[in-house]
Amino acid sequence: MSNTVIKVENLGKQYRLGQVGTGTLSTDINRWWHKVRGKEDPYLQIGESNDRTKMGGSDLVWALKDINFEVKQGEVLGIIGKNGAGKSTLLKILSQVTGPTVGDIKVKGRIASLLEVGTGFHPDLSGRENVFLNGAILGMSKQEIKNKFDEIVAFSGVERYINTPVKRYSSGMYVRLAFAVAAHLEPEILIVDEVLAVGDAEFQKKCLGKMKDVSNQGRTVLFVSHNLQAVSNLCTTGLFLNKGEIDTAGNIEDCIKKYLISSREMNLTTVSLNDRLKRTGGNILFSDIKGIKNGEETWEFNFDEEINISLKASVYIETEGLSLYFALKHPFTGEIISNYKVVLNQQNMVKGESISYALTIPSKTIRPGQYSLYFALGNKDTKVFYDVIDDNVNLPMLSINPISMDVHENAGFISIPFGLTKNA
Ligand SMILES: Nc1ncnc2c1ncn2[C@@H]1O[C@H](COP(=O)(O)OP(=O)(O)OP(=O)(O)O)[C@@H](O)[C@H]1O
Ligand SMILES: [Mg+2]
Structure with missing residues (x-):
C-alpha cells in the first residue's frame, strides 16, 4: 500500500x-x-x-x-x-x-x-x-x-x-x-x-x-x-x-x-485468596475481593464507568477500630499512585463472623492504565495489621480502558475520593 x-x-x-x-x-x-x-x-x-x-x-x-x-x-x-x-x-x-x-x-x-x-x-x-x-x-x-x-x-x-x-x-x-x-x-x-x-x-x-x-x-x-x-x-x-x-x-x-x-503465572480470577503467597497478618483475613461491573466479576473497567469492589473478611479475633486501606500501585515499580484509608465505623468485630464491604470509586477519577492493587485491614490506634495483601504477581490488576485519546490529559492520578458503603 x-x-x-x-x-x-x-x-x-x-x-x-x-x-x-x-x-x-x-x-x-x-x-x-x-x-x-x-x-x-x-x-x-x-x-x-x-x-x-x-x-x-x-x-x-x-x-x-x-x-x-x-x-x-x-x-x-x-x-x-x-x-x-x-x-x-x-x-x-x-x-x-x-x-x-x-x-x-x-x-x-x-x-x-x-x-x-x-x-x-x-x-x-x-x-x-x-x-x-x-x-x-x-x-x-x-x-x-x-x-x-x-x-x-x-x-x-x-x-x-x-x-x-x-x-x-x-x-x-x-x-x-x-x-x-x-x-x-x-x-x-x-x-x-x-x-x-x-x-x-x-x-x-x-x-x-x-x-x-x-x-x-x-x-x-x-x-x-x-x-x-x-x-x-x-x-x-x-x-x-x-x-x-x-x-x-x-x-x-x-x-x-x-x-x-x-507476565503473570496464573489465571488470576481463579486464584483463591488463601493461596496467595505474599501475605502478612492473620487474625482478620480477607476471604474474597472482587471487582464488579453489572453484577459480573471483573477487574476491567472503562474510564467512564464506576468501579465497584466487594470485599469480604473473616474475623478470628475480636477487635474494634478497624480500618481498611486500599491503594493502586504502579505494576512494575510498585510505587503507590493513589491510596485511601477508611475507618470502619462499625461495632466490635465479633469472632467467628464475617464482614463485607463495598467500595465505589466514581467514574473518571482514575487515569486509564493498569494498576496493581493493595489491600490491608488494620487497627488505626494500635497500628496492628491483621491482613495485608500486597502481591503484584498473584493479585489481579485493575485495568482502566481509555474511551478516547483526550481523556488522558483530563484525568487525575492523585486522589480518589471514593465512598464506602456497608454491604447489606
Ligand atoms: N551483539 C549481540 N551479541 C549477542 N547477543 C545479542 C547481541 N545483541 C543482543 N543480543 C541478544 O539478543 C536478545 C535481544 O536483545 P535486545 O537488546 O533486543 O532485547 P530488548 O528487548 O531490547 O531488551 P531490554 O528490555 O532489556 O532492552 C538478547 O537475548 C540479547 O542477549
Ligand atoms: Mg533494549
Whole structure:
C-alpha cells in the first residue's frame, strides 16, 4: 500500500552467545561453504528460541524470529516486551545499525533514531560539535542545522555545557541533547528506544509531548519503553514481542493487556485468596475481593464507568477500630499512585463472623492504565495489621480502558475520593 512506510517480512536475527572467537571461524567457514554452494545455512536450524531464563543447548539464539509487520505513515507504534525480548534489536535493524540474518525490510523516508545511550555522539567533541556531526550523519545540511541549532539547544536545556566535551555530561544531559537533535531533524520516521528513562521526570514529559507533536505532523514514530503508561498515552498501535517473536500486534491496549497477562503465572480470577503467597497478618483475613461491573466479576473497567469492589473478611479475633486501606500501585515499580484509608465505623468485630464491604470509586477519577492493587485491614490506634495483601504477581490488576485519546490529559492520578458503603 502506498502509505506503508515500513514493511518487515520474515525477519530474523541470530546472535551467538558467550565468547566470540573459539569455534567461530570454523562455523563461519562452514556457513560460507554452504552459502557458496547455494545451500541453506546449517546454523539457522540449530538456533533456539530466545528464552533468557533457560540454559540453551546451543550458543546460537534467535534474538528475532519470523517477524512480519507493516507500519503506516503517521502511525505511533509502541513496542513492548520483557528484557531480552528483541525490542532494541528490531530498532537497530530498522535504523540499519545492524543487518538481519534472514528476511527483508523496506523503509520509506528519512529515519532519526535514538538508540542506546552512547550511540551517535563522539565523547571528545563538544555538545555544539556533536549537534553538527549528528545532524550531518542524520542527513541535514549545515544551513539546516544552523537554523535549528538554537531550538535544539533550548529544548535540550544544556546551554551551559554546549561547549564542553560530551564525555563530561551526565547521562541525563547526554540523552537530553541526543533526543533534541533526533526530534528536531524533522525525520519522516522517529525511532526512540527506552533512553528517555535516563532523563528526569520533567524532561520525559517534554519528550513525550515532542513525540506527540511529531506524530501530529503526520510523521511516524516507533517507541520502545517499559513505561506502559507512556506507551498507552502516546501510541496508537503496538507490537508485543515475546522471546524474539511477535505475540500480539495491532491495538496498543490489547498488546499491553497481553503483555501484563503473560507476565503473570496464573489465571488470576481463579486464584483463591488463601493461596496467595505474599501475605502478612492473620487474625482478620480477607476471604474474597472482587471487582464488579453489572453484577459480573471483573477487574476491567472503562474510564467512564464506576468501579465497584466487594470485599469480604473473616474475623478470628475480636477487635474494634478497624480500618481498611486500599491503594493502586504502579505494576512494575510498585510505587503507590493513589491510596485511601477508611475507618470502619462499625461495632466490635465479633469472632467467628464475617464482614463485607463495598467500595465505589466514581467514574473518571482514575487515569486509564493498569494498576496493581493493595489491600490491608488494620487497627488505626494500635497500628496492628491483621491482613495485608500486597502481591503484584498473584493479585489481579485493575485495568482502566481509555474511551478516547483526550481523556488522558483530563484525568487525575492523585486522589480518589471514593465512598464506602456497608454491604447489606
Ligand atoms: N551483539 C549481540 N551479541 C549477542 N547477543 C545479542 C547481541 N545483541 C543482543 N543480543 C541478544 O539478543 C536478545 C535481544 O536483545 P535486545 O537488546 O533486543 O532485547 P530488548 O528487548 O531490547 O531488551 P531490554 O528490555 O532489556 O532492552 C538478547 O537475548 C540479547 O542477549
Ligand atoms: Mg533494549
